[in-house]
Amino acid sequence: MLRPVVSPITPRRQHADACPGVLQVHAAADGGLARVRIPGGWLTGAQLAAVASAGNGLEITSRGNLQVRGLAPGAETAFAAVLSEAGLLPSTTHERVRNIVASPLTGRDGHGVLDARPLVAELDRALCADPVLADLPGRFLFALDDGRGDVAGLGADVAIHGTAVLLAGRDSGLRVQPADAVPVLLAAAHAFLAERGDEWRLSELDSGPGRVARRLGGSIGAPVSVSGRPPIGVIDQVDGRVAIGAAVPLGRLTPEQISVLSGQSWVCVTPWRGVVLADLPDADLVESLVAAGFAVEPGSPWAGVTACAGRPGCARSLADVRADALAFHSGRPAPSLPVHWAGCERACGRPTGAHELKLATEDGYESR
Structure with a gap:
């Protein structure tokens, strides 16, 4: 079993990280802007409705998170209480570093070499339990790609692609089984903090990802080229149910779209600024999605x-x-x-x- 060894570190305080979160709101021209991290992108329809209730606009980000616009001044405390009640704020100290993308259809459509869903939950718990990792920049990104090559190409700082460990999109030479994936990802995050000066991303290190790889017992190799496409259309699940992938034009959800999503058991907001609705008995929901302005045809321009x-x-x-x-x-x-x-x-x-x-x-x- 791979057991990476990382030297003890004392995190260095950098200049202020202005990346918005729930408690640190960015003052935009149209009001406060808050960003809610959604590890893996999956949440219930009721949770999505709770996020949307706080401001005057809801957007999907390029990391599969949710962004609320138009917050009133001083609304952070009430907003945090709403999210905590909805189960979307497990840690106030780590809320901006819970940046985890995962293959949206992992474990459901039979593709990939592993089910990344339990790894998302494990990584989120372990990340929030580590006080040192609260010092990660709000831009640092983890990716759990089940081997199909979709989220591995999104520029994550640290990623699992099947069994391969990627650092800033490059092969580290390390291979892990699912049971060891989370400890390796956390070890890589610690190694980044040990090497970090004023850099926000692993790719920005003067030493590149090579020194981080060596701290983990690997050696940096060639960039990994993958070109995952956003899931669009009706997708058969292995359990006989279906999932529906839909593009959201420019990633901004309308009140009509939020209304449709809020009634669903599971919604995944994807890094391609779309949604996947899973575990549906049939594809009857397509008509309602189209009527609300979602694009469910693979040839739609809004997928790109x-x-x-x-x-x-x-x-x-x-x-x-x-x-x-x-x-x-x-x-x-x-x-x-x-x-x-x-x-x-x-x-x-x-x-x-x-x-x-x-x-x-x-x-x-x-x-x-």
């Missing part, structure tokens, strides 16, 4: 088009990029490459991998 907040939500933005993206892509076929619309050079939320950037300028949009 994203946008930052834009105006009026972001004071930095030079344009209402969401309105412009909706006007441009509605009725068109899916783009050959993912397209991200951004209101400024920061290009918040842009996808990993090859994509086209539509960047707002003073004179219109520039394609990159």
Whole structure:
């Protein structure tokens, strides 16, 4: 069994981490912005409704988390109480570091080489129980890919891809069985903190991921190339039930969409800014999803088009990029490459991998 050894460390305090959470709210142009970590993306419909009840807008992020917009000043305490009651705030000290993505259909559709669902729960519990790991940056990302190659390509700092351990998207040479996966992921997070100066991500380390790999007893290898696609459409489960994957245009949920989702037993918010509804007896829900504005056809452009907040939500933005993206892509076929619309050079939320950037300028949009 692999038993990584990590040197004891004393975490170094860095300049303030401004990554929003539940208790640390970002002051956006349209009100307070809170981010709720949803490990693995799975929550009940009732829990999603509880999150949505707090603000004036609900978004799915590129890490399969939920983002609430329009919070009133000082609303954090009441919001935290709502989430705690709903079972979505197990730790106030670790709430911003519970960044865990997982294969949305793992254990349900028969693909992959393992069921990552119990690993998500185990990793979340162990992460929250480790006081040192509360010092991880809010941008540090764990990924549990069951071997199908979907979330392994999302730029996680530390990932399990089947049995392989990836560090910043590169093969560490380490191989683990499911029983050892969580200890290795936590050991890698400790190793990052030991190597960290002012860096937020493992890929930003001056030493690269190589020194972290060596602390774990591995050696860094080549980048791992995977190209997972968002689950869209009706998907057969191995137990005879079905799941339905749907794209959410630009990741922003409307009140009508929230109403449909709130009545479901299980909802997965995915890193592709969509949803998966699982354990359904049949596909009858498709009609209601389409009527609410979800896209359930694999050829829909909304499976590959994203946008930052834009105006009026972001004071930095030079344009209402969401309105412009909706006007441009509605009725068109899916783009050959993912397209991200951004209101400024920061290009918040842009996808990993090859994509086209539509960047707002003073004179219109520039394609990159």
